[in-house]
Amino acid sequence: MKIAIDTMGGDLGPVEVIKGAYEARKEKNFTPVFIGKVEEIEEGLKEFDFGKDVEIVDAREMIENDEEPALTIRKKKNSPIVVGANLLADGEVDSFLSSGSTGALLAAGLFIVKRIEGVERAAISVFLPTAKGKALMLDAGANMDSKPEYLLNFAIMGSIYSKEVEGIESPRIALLNVGLEEGKGNKLTKEVYELLKEADINFIGNIEAREILSGDADIIVTDGFAGNIALKAIEGTAKTLLSEVKKVMLKNAKTKFGALLIKNELKETLKHFDYRETGAAPLLGIRKPIFKAHGSSDYLAYKNAIFQVIKFSEKNVIDNIIKFGG
């Protein structure tokens, strides 16, 4: 199995990506195809010896997060995202992992690798840490102005993914909404509720944004606009509060000493809310496996992401989506 791995997207640089693949290879069999600046990759490979079972593809153009996705993938043909998507579309690799711009990765998936026939839209999915584990939220921002059928597709694709890759027997699917009762919400969520009720999935009803982190749902279905708002509200609040707590701890000698006494336990607890534990997110609805890793992933995050990619392929998630999702 060949896995294309973008070495340029991560905040920690190419060596961290290569180290992740190296650690993954100790446990699983695959051929990494590193895409990025060849001299940087070769430098990294000196440190981590893959033997002969490794490939390098040069791609040097950097896509920034604020670039218009559809435009930039047409312009920057020599970026790892475009090169990786082309390798995947051409069958040169079996899957593609990147921690670059989510929008550009999705655009490359849609325009180069193409959407699964019968699936109306592809979604950006994201794993959120919860009090009990993690939840997959989709769509986190790929589609504005969604139709009800899109969200039905998201629910079915998410369900298949959770069952096959995460090993959850009957994933609990909830609809992000402003209230718990049936009949709550806007026109879209009211219509989606009806569709989800009829679908062959474990639909548990509406979930309010307040309960996203509760862990009561395995999959949270939403339109891309509301999903993006929810995701960023969670991120922003967590960041603000944790930085306030940190500031308090560094305030004076007394608080610094106090912080020292709780530091380890606090780290241990907050680790649970760490992206490295929740893993990479699949771009569901694309014809071949594309995974987005968090930009600040370290080698452990990449290692776990590679395991997800392998399982995704082994379990034929896409064949299952083609069978049930259309």
Next chain:
Amino acid sequence: MKIAIDTMGGDLGPVEVIKGAYEARKEKNFTPVFIGKVEEIEEGLKEFDFGKDVEIVDAREMIENDEEPALTIRKKKNSPIVVGANLLADGEVDSFLSSGSTGALLAAGLFIVKRIEGVERAAISVFLPTAKGKALMLDAGANMDSKPEYLLNFAIMGSIYSKEVEGIESPRIALLNVGLEEGKGNKLTKEVYELLKEADINFIGNIEAREILSGDADIIVTDGFAGNIALKAIEGTAKTLLSEVKKVMLKNAKTKFGALLIKNELKETLKHFDYRETGAAPLLGIRKPIFKAHGSSDYLAYKNAIFQVIKFSEKNVIDNIIKFGG
């Protein structure tokens, strides 16, 4: 000036409400008209002597937060919310403050007190604590499936409120959206962006949900669906994280001692994110002043809420909305 005050909506009971009014009366001149169970109010008035300048109106039916608002205000005619709205509509009082069900309060405002002519929809507004102070977000859930014009109204009403009551000379108004650039978002936000650009307000562009707590905007305009999702995502994340931090602190003897050393400073910092500091929220778009206080308000919160109500009347906010908002 007569202010109707619901003594039944608060989590801490009627005495806390009455104490708040008592403290407010030390500094400002007004006649409180307490609405609730007469025997409870009389009990409270033994503790806090208002002299003769106080009125009591009996209303005994409790409206729960999960009741369907439009239905319950038709059914529970003897609830403080319905009684208070009727007093306000009939001109018996000048304004109405309640910490009961937001939905029921809005419904009573719309059906009994009525909407300002020329304003397309009334909004639920909410103050969010930010790193630099607070921000007024509206609509936080009154209107699903909003039209662009509604949000323009919200922006204008919020601007007038912030200027007159909060004393902000040129309130910075931002549109909640999935990206900063013009052209981002769904059909609604794209159209609203155009309207806000043209309006005679200090429109500073889009804001992402991640930055709501940054304090870069004084007013955050959104449709009721997305606003409700953002609000509850923030609340849920804050609650989850702070409860995790608390759990860590109580873990063992060492962490308990550590917690003791940072407790005061932490409280001081988090106080800033306290609803009591941010105050009650006006129901903007209703013909007369109605304010919603937080359910868990203590007497200080009620005291501050009463000051807001008084300022709102003194500054003729509603006349200004009629003049500019239509």
